[in-house]
Amino acid sequence: MDGSHWVGIKAIAQEMGRRGHRVTVVIPEVSIRMGPGKHYDTLTFPVPYDRAHIDYVMSSHMDVMKKSAQSFTEKVTTRFSQIKRITGFIHITAESLLFNDSVISHLAQQNFDAVLTDPMVPTGTLIARKLGLPTINLLRGIPCSMDMKTAGCPSPPSYVPRFLTKNTDKMNFKERAINTLVALLEPLLCRLMYWHFDNLAYQFLREEVGVAEMLSDSAIWLLRLDFTLEFPRPLMPNMVLVGGINCHVRNPLPGDLESWLLEGEHGFVVFTLGTMVSDLPEETTSIFLEAFRQIPQKVVWRYTGPVPDNVPENVKFMKWAPQNDLLAHSGVRAFITHAGSHGLFEGLCHAVPMVMVPLGGDQPDNAQRLASRGAGLVLDIFDITTESLLEGLNEVINNTRYKDNVQRLSDLHKDRLVDPLELSVYWTEYVMRNKGAKHLKAAVHDLNWIQYYCLDVIALLATVVLIFVILTVKCFRLIFWKLTRKRKQE
Amino acid sequence: MDGSHWVGIKAIAQEMGRRGHRVTVVIPEVSIRMGPGKHYDTLTFPVPYDRAHIDYVMSSHMDVMKKSAQSFTEKVTTRFSQIKRITGFIHITAESLLFNDSVISHLAQQNFDAVLTDPMVPTGTLIARKLGLPTINLLRGIPCSMDMKTAGCPSPPSYVPRFLTKNTDKMNFKERAINTLVALLEPLLCRLMYWHFDNLAYQFLREEVGVAEMLSDSAIWLLRLDFTLEFPRPLMPNMVLVGGINCHVRNPLPGDLESWLLEGEHGFVVFTLGTMVSDLPEETTSIFLEAFRQIPQKVVWRYTGPVPDNVPENVKFMKWAPQNDLLAHSGVRAFITHAGSHGLFEGLCHAVPMVMVPLGGDQPDNAQRLASRGAGLVLDIFDITTESLLEGLNEVINNTRYKDNVQRLSDLHKDRLVDPLELSVYWTEYVMRNKGAKHLKAAVHDLNWIQYYCLDVIALLATVVLIFVILTVKCFRLIFWKLTRKRKQE
The missing domain is CATH 3.40.50.2000 (Glycogen Phosphorylase B;)
Structure with missing residues (x-):
């Protein structure tokens, strides 16, 4: 992951290297801001674009901001073209890495212990799967809640505000309705966001496995969140909050x-x-x-x-x-x-x-x-x-x-016991040491949604109650009928 | 809390005292194993029973184990009498403290920063409420899941095994059905367990507040759990796992x-x-x-x-x-x-x-x-x-x-970054420093269960979909009718 997503990954890579681990960062030949560091090696792979193309992709942000693009149609067109440029850029970069056989086979020979990646762009996730390595995810979050969903983490829409809604954790009925609607549409958004990677996965791995399924195998989720900013919500045992990981790397000003x-x-x-x-x-x-x-x-x-x-x-x-x-x-x-x-x-x-x-x-x-x-x-x-x-x-x-x-x-x-960077490094080393963190993974992944919500059990219980009620009513009717007949006979 | 529940509380009290805090432990005159320590003060209150009575209560455990009590009725009677003896003992102890005006007013004058308690017996919770102090709970868990419920923590019965079921996190349909049934009966069990304390709360606090409501105000939950033993499950931001808190206090053998x-x-x-x-x-x-x-x-x-x-x-x-x-x-x-x-x-x-x-x-x-x-x-x-x-x-x-x-x-x-005792002390001090931990409390407590599960929103959405379907069908019928009439006229 390039751009700002690189900041946290770089901090961990540096610190891991400083502690004596061998760290290899895989970066494209031309990138926005990724580059070599003091404590890690880099492995570059060729990409079919140059710096000018990156500038062109970046400039799409300015197009969006231009006041002249005021009409609604123009706005939508500009946004759409921006998204297209960026996703195109991401997909080309991913393909350049995944289908570079020499780089992939070189990686496979290195006997790595783990993969650290930002799964917002799941290239690292695919490579981890190929290499059979446990994954540590470092991320702010995936807009369609794919992170929470694949980690099996409950996110009740009644108090967990959804992306883009600007809702807080206290919502009135209208806000809650919109929030729920967005939550219901999330699977669709995920599909839109990751259909290309789902295809890439099949081509790259030669197995029928989607991004969601691969992500659910992740060992540890390092989430760049903190409840001083974020609204309190449930978390899973393999989620660790490391918001503020980038603060303490300080130098004096020139x-x-x-x-x-x-x-x-x-x-x-x-x-x-x-x-x-x-x-x-x-x-x-x-x-x-x-x-x-x-x-x-x-x-x-x-x-x-x-x-x-x-x-x-x-x-x-x-x-x-x-x-x-x-x-x-x-x-x-x-x-x-x-x-x-x-x-x-x-x-x-x-x-x-x-x-x-x-x-x-x-x-x-x-x-x-x-x-x-x-x-x-x-x-x-x-x-x-x-x-x-x-x-x-x-x-x-x-x-x-x-x-x-x-x-x-x-x-x-x-006010915390352990610095977020220290925490991130500890959990990365933990995954390396223990070859994953299986005992922290909830048993939700074997359940389909009917089983997860126990709808089958509820149906059974409802049936039992219904039968009981029907039988009771029938019994009473029978007794009543017999009584009235008796009375009539009298 | 007496008995084994005292072990963890004592460890924290000792360590807090050792670090220079003023710690006051409130204990009954006669108790199973509570007593003075090197680093904390004790405040004793009189109880209307003696050591012999405690022995009598404890001996109920042996009655249960006696092989002679073999018939089902006898077994049930023994168990019931055991539960009665123990709850009676707990209630008498609680009342002796709560209605001892001089002890309570003495406590109120001490300007404490926080209350540390095991809420399985919610005496401490009631006193914290009376004194307007934030509470740190240290516990293994409450059998009716009152802890999870009042903390707003989701516990899907599809993979979170319930108390007494011996289920694991992987259940077949039958086990899942039993688990769900137990989950559905939990509110009833909670009511049975805490009705006396609900009454005590009213008498002691003179306000209409139940144990559940008071517990939902807790600042931090220190849970004596660890996922090496426990099955992975969702947790809330104000829950901290401190399983193994008692292991490291070691002395050489005589x-x-x-x-x-x-x-x-x-x-x-x-x-x-x-x-x-x-x-x-x-x-x-x-x-x-x-x-x-x-x-x-x-x-x-x-x-x-x-x-x-x-x-x-x-x-x-x-x-x-x-x-x-x-x-x-x-x-x-x-x-x-x-x-x-x-x-x-x-x-x-x-x-x-x-x-x-x-x-x-x-x-x-x-x-x-x-x-x-x-x-x-x-x-x-x-x-x-x-x-x-x-x-x-x-x-x-x-x-x-x-x-x-x-x-x-x-x-x-x-394999952990921070020792459970260190963690417990940190969070206790955190609550003292920050006068609670409000920003870690999820906004679930203002929601009733219809809102929590968004049933009102789902009803609205379903209605909208239904109206849409009905209108579409009506439109088609109208068109069809017009078409057929036209054809007939031709």
């Missing part, structure tokens, strides 16, 4: 950056929109710049596009920003973020109040969760104005409520 | 005992039947003695009754045995146990193969779980003979399969 940031006495604002979105349409950029011109704080903006002319003095564009190190700095006053899960956890970790401009995916839900706890504000990037942004920034920077709330959440989040 | 045990070269067998049963009917005792006479191992037998005449040389009776220390000794070959949860965890911890003679409560289920994993054998204490016991002992001592299996389970059980 000297010149730090001295620039500390020039004023008002602190600074960090502005990033994640790996996927590194520049913005011109009109949106100028809205942000105008707002920044009117605040006393410095602003560090991760931005790879062409630098505009009239940049205010308090704004610094950076092609790449050490986001976590910036957020960990005592001078930070606010964090403008797209509310990706990694960014949110970093903001939460270092107790930085946030202005959130979700772009898509899980981001609107993430933002809603943090905002509902009073630790930040949500703005609509498609409707943003200089005034609304300025108002939002002033609110989170100057109204202590936000800082207090995020500090409280942050303290709760960090 | 010198004379150790040298006696090591006299032979065949090692020794540990025989205890828990706090509740310290002696046996004479005929049962002689069955055991005859079997022990025929094995080369030494036997340490915890036994408080009158010592019989013809005790073989290799058998030592002890009024109190340091069970955990004995099991931790390298010379131990087998453990004859009633399969109480503490004993099982100690045996598991130190990898000792077991001969289990369950007496009641959760013991038959416990024994079944360990036996199904090949780590021990189950014998029926009511049907035991010298031959069957001898055969069982020889099997677990000489067939390496048992030792191998229990060693494997033990390794798995001990």
Whole structure:
């Protein structure tokens, strides 16, 4: 998994290598951000695209944001073309790896103990199956709840909010109805998301096995969740919460950056929109710049596009920003973020109040969760104005409520016995040591849904009760009939 | 909670005190085994019974075991009288504390941060409510699943075996039907178990609140379970598994005992039947003695009754045995146990193969779980003979399969990042620090069962589908009718 999904995997790979394990990371020749590290080996495989194609795929995010694409049809077309570009990119990458016989047979010869993967893109899952290795999954979640379903984890739609609904765990009837409807449609969504991988599985493994069945074999689920943000829900014994895994890898800021940031006495604002979105349409950029011109704080903006002319003095564009190190700095006053899960956890970790401009995916839900706890504000990037942004920034920077709330959440989040990275490494080693974690897997996988809900038993019990009632009624009728006949005879 | 339930509470109380917390243990003047400790204070309250009464209550266990009580009616009468004696004892103890105004008002003045209790007997729960304090529950489980129900934890009867059924997580249709039936009857069992406490709650708190409602307010559930023994099942975020909490508190054996045990070269067998049963009917005792006479191992037998005449040389009776220390000794070959949860965890911890003679409560289920994993054998204490016991002992001592299996389970059980006692203390301190753990409590408690299962939503959806179908059919009929009429007119 590339992009932000790589962050957590890399942290574990590094730490495993540092502890003396042999770690091999399989990465495409050209990738968004995957690359070599100090403590692991890399094995690259060729892909039939170049950097320009990746940029083209990434740019689809900007198309979606363009204000000109306003009509509904245009919006839908743009979204659809974005999804098509991204899934196409994912499928080509997967196929390039799976059908590269020399790489696969090289992997098969290495006698690995386990596979660590993000099953949102199940390439690693397929390879683990081929190699007969136990799998450790590290993920934020799969939108169609395939993760929960294959782990056999109950997710009652009455209080477990579904993806994209923006519901909380407390729903009124309408919200609960929508939530249930989404839950009922999830299998369809899963099918849409993974039909191509189901086909790939058959071609690659030569056995009739779908992605869902393979996932249900997973040894351990490392979920990048934390109940300071997430709503409490049931979990299974082989699920481990490691939300915040990316927070503690810290470096000091470069000297010149730090001295620039500390020039004023008002602190600074960090502005990033994640790996996927590194520049913005011109009109949106100028809205942000105008707002920044009117605040006393410095602003560090991760931005790879062409630098505009009239940049205010308090704004610094950076092609790449050490986001976590910036957020960990005592001078930070606010964090403008797209509310990706990694960014949110970093903001939460270092107790930085946030202005959130979700772009898509899980981001609107993430933002809603943090905002509902009073630790930040949500703005609509498609409707943003200089005034609304300025108002939002002033609110989170100057109204202590936000800082207090995020500090409280942050303290709760960090009040734990074991660091999430330590926990992830422990469970990865656990799976290697014990060749899986079979005794933690619930016996739900042998049950079909009729058996799972005991519908057959309920039918039997209902029949027994019915027969009993019928017999009782018949008996009473017979007695009544006999009595009345007797009386008549008298 | 007295008896074996005190073991875990005491371990936490000691450790909390050792870490500098002020810990007050409230105990009855006369008790089975509760008493002062090095690191906590005790507050005693008077009870209207004496040691002789406790012995009388305890002796009911022996009545149940007496072979003479063979007829079904007698068996039922004995069991019933046993349950009556024990519940009477529990209720008197609870009332003596709850209605002792001076003790309660003294407690109210202490500004405690939290209450640690075993809610199987919910006296502590009532006091926590009165004092407005968050509660940490330490328990093995409540037979009617009140713990799981009040924590909002899903327990599908299709793979979560119910108490007393001896089912595993893999059930055939008949077993699943029985399991479901037991699950359906659980609310009734809960009502039977706690109606007296529901009444006490009203008298004590002067508010309309039942035990179930109070328990659903619990901050943290420390469950003395471990999935090396227990079948995997869903858990809630505020549940923490601390099975094996009692294993690591170890002391060396007294010198004379150790040298006696090591006299032979065949090692020794540990025989205890828990706090509740310290002696046996004479005929049962002689069955055991005859079997022990025929094995080369030494036997340490915890036994408080009158010592019989013809005790073989290799058998030592002890009024109190340091069970955990004995099991931790390298010379131990087998453990004859009633399969109480503490004993099982100690045996598991130190990898000792077991001969289990369950007496009641959760013991038959416990024994079944360990036996199904090949780590021990189950014998029926009511049907035991010298031959069957001898055969069982020889099997677990000489067939390496048992030792191998229990060693494997033990390794798995001990493969954990944090010691269960450390974990228990951490979560207790967590509740004190954060004044509860509200963010870990699922939003199930505001839902009634119709809402929980979304039956109202399903009814609505079904109605919509039905209306749609009816309308479609009507439309088609209309079209068909018009068409046929047209044709007729032609």
